[in-house]
Amino acid sequence: MLDYWTVGEDVSVRDAFGRILVHMAAERSDWVLLDADVAGGTGAKPLVTQYPDRVMQFGIAEQNMMAAAGGVADTGLIPVVSTFGAFGCMRAHEQFRTAIAYPERNAKLCCSHVGLDVGPDGASAQMLEDLATMRAIPGVVVISPADANEFMKAFPVILDHQGPVYMRIGRSPTPVVFAADHTFEIGKATRVREGSDVTVIATGVMVARALSAAETLAAEGVSVRVVNMATIKPIDMAEVIAAAVETKGIVTAEDHNIFGGLGSAVAECAAQHHPAKMKFVGVNDTFGKSGEHDELPAMFGIDAKAVYAACKELI
Amino acid sequence: MRHAKPIDEAKASELSELARSVRVDSMRMIQHAGSGSPGSTLSVTDVLVWLYFHEMHIDRADCRWNGRDRLVLSKGQASPAYYSIFAKLGWVSENELMGYRGFETRMQTHPEYNTIPAIDYTSGSLGMGLSAVNGMALAARYQGQNDLRFFCIMGDGETQEGQVWEAAMTAGHYKLSNVINVIDRNVFQGDRACADVMDQEPYAEKWQSFGWDVKVADGHSYEDLARVMATFDPAKPKLLIADTVKGKGVSFMEADNAWHTGGPKFDQAHLTQALQDLGAPT
Structure with missing residues (x-):
């Protein structure tokens, strides 16, 4: 029996990675984890300890x-390849492209240390470009779960999906948004709050921040729709178009460079099907810095206040 | 694990005739395409013929037979020889060969998985092949398929890629004794002699220090390849350094690195000469 966390709890998605790996190791024998000496950092350690024969150490x-x-x-x-984002999505990017994506191999890449959510490790480990680099490779499914529960829901789904998948693993404790009955489907967004004035399309840690901004705005009489876009590619076009048609504009929110990630994917869709006013909340084309997970978002403009401000500007 | 197969004079002569024919196909394909890598294709032809027509366990009726020995042609630029061999094994049609490097063809410049079923791995981006066979060997170990062997064929210049040494380290660490890496030591690479571009010698000592058993063979002698193959340490990953001549079999290409690539200079007169050297009708 798989235990899920309670909504509102602060949980690191890395804990979810460890928990679901152990659970799936007991469930099925058709996968192995490939690690590059960072199982302690990615959250895979429980698998290494409990199922050492399921781990290939490189x-x-x-x-x-x-x-x-x-x-x-x-x-x-x-193969479930696991390392830090900077190494999996940048250093070994060409190997992923040529040895996995191009031959359409059934391989999964799960990377921790993504976005600014790397804390004190600083800029070299802050993977602010992964959604862009992975999205640019043909045929790759790109997923950024909102919380620990959604990660655990998504993992068996990506194992069942035939083909290459990249999935982010958050590092710092993040509020749990989804309850145990949440269902995850590749390419399907989840509307986590209804609203009619403006839509925030968020991914990963930004979903909880978007919900917080929406709460503040509601007190001011602004009705904000919040969409969790857990699959960046293929993007849920119907949900983007609905936001463009039904609300006055779209704010995208991601812990990633504003170029090439969620914002770009949403803009590509809206521009073609129903152009909308947009604002992009993300790291503004700069490298990160050392700092704690509760200090950096404000410094780089990806906290709830930044989402709030972007919504205000749109309406 | 499977043992090396001895070879007799009759078999060697049969392989020699096959290799001659593979070289003829390769020269026709590259000249027709207007470009390609003739020198590197000719140097590795005998090794490929030896492996596919003698040493490796394959099923001619089913190129995807699960019990087959795997081969990753890491030096993917030698694909004309690879494709010609596939045609002789009945895995592609003879008619397809002249499509090499052309439009809408399975005869892609570098071998691509998902195009021809006989291709075990996409190559062409140098330095990845040995990693691939490591992955196959580790997976086979996990699945209890202990009889299979995993061959990788790389160029000598290719070993300048750092990933090759990561892979050498891994095979050594895990004692992947069913991994056999062949270095086609024709001593040249794209620009010049390997020793002048970025010297990698001594190969033997380097690979030995990574936990490999290293042997050297004449890469144009089937008897020598088979003899050396039988002498490997059964407990270690195996490096077979095949000493070869770049451009082997074509008089004006032999050891002349100007023929690393074909190009416009590979005209009809050159093809006629090459076919004459190979004893083929022109």
Whole structure:
């Protein structure tokens, strides 16, 4: 029996990664985890401890690990490659493209240390470009779950999906948004708050911040719709179009560079089907810095206040 | 694990005739395409012929037979020889060969998984092949398929890619004794001699220090390849350094790195000469 967390609790998605790995190891034997000496950091440690035979250790050699995943997939076994975002999505990007995505291998890449949510590790580890780099590769499903529960719902779904998937793993404690009865479907957004004035389309840690901003705005008489866009690619076009048609504008919110990620994906969709006024909440084309997860969002303009301000500007 | 197969004179002569024919196909394909990598294709042809027509366990009736030995052609630019061999094994049609490098063809410049079923791995981006066979070997170990062997074929210049050494480290660490890496040591790479571009020698000592058993063979002698193959340490990953001649079999290409690539200079007169050297009708 899989235990889910309670809505409102602060939980690191890394804990969800460890929990679901152990659960799925007991459930099925058709996958293995590939690690590059960071299981302690990604949250995979419980699997290493409880199911050591399910882990292929590659040491600090991500390019080799990623290309080896292509070889593992050739045998029908599903490789779940796990490392930090900067190494999985940038250092080994070409290996992911050529050895996994191009041959349409059934391989999964789950990376922690994404966005500014890396805390004191600083800019070199702050992966602010992963949604852009992974989205640019043909045929790759890109997922950024909103919380620990949604991550646990999504993991079995990506194992069942035939083809390459990239999924983010959050690091810092983040409020749980979804209850245990939440269902996750690739390419399907979830409306987490109804509203008619403006829509915030958020992903990952920004969903909870968007809900908080919506609460503040409601007190001021502004009705904000909040959409959790957990799948960045393929994007839920119907939900984007509905926001464009039914509300006065769209604010996108992501812990990522404003270029190439969720905001760009939403804009591409809206521009083609129903142009809308938009504001982009994200890191404004700059590198990060060391700092705690509750200090950096304000500094880089990706906290609830930034979402609030963007909504005010739109209406 | 499967044992190396001995070879007799009759078999060697049969392989030699097959290799001659593969070289003829390759020269026709590259000349017709107007570009390609003739020198590198010719150097590795005998190794490929030896593996596909003698050493590897394959099923000619089913190129995806699950019990087959795997081969990753990491030096993907040698694909004309690879495709010609597939045609001789009945895995692609002879008629497809001249489509090499062309429009809407399965004869892609570099081998691509999902195009021809016989291709085990997408290559062409140098330095990835050994990682791939490591992954296959680790997965086979997990699945209890302990008899299979996993061959990788790389160029000598290719070992300048850092990932090759990550992969060497991994195979050594896990004692992947069913991994056999062949380095086609033709001593040249794209621009010049490997030793002048970025010297990688001594190969043997480097790979030995990573936990590999290293042997050197004449890459144009089936008897020598088979003899050396039988002498490997059964407990270690195996590096077979095949000493070869770039452009082997075509007089004006042999050891002349100007023929690393084909291009416009590979005209009809050159093709006629090449086919003559290979004893083929022109």
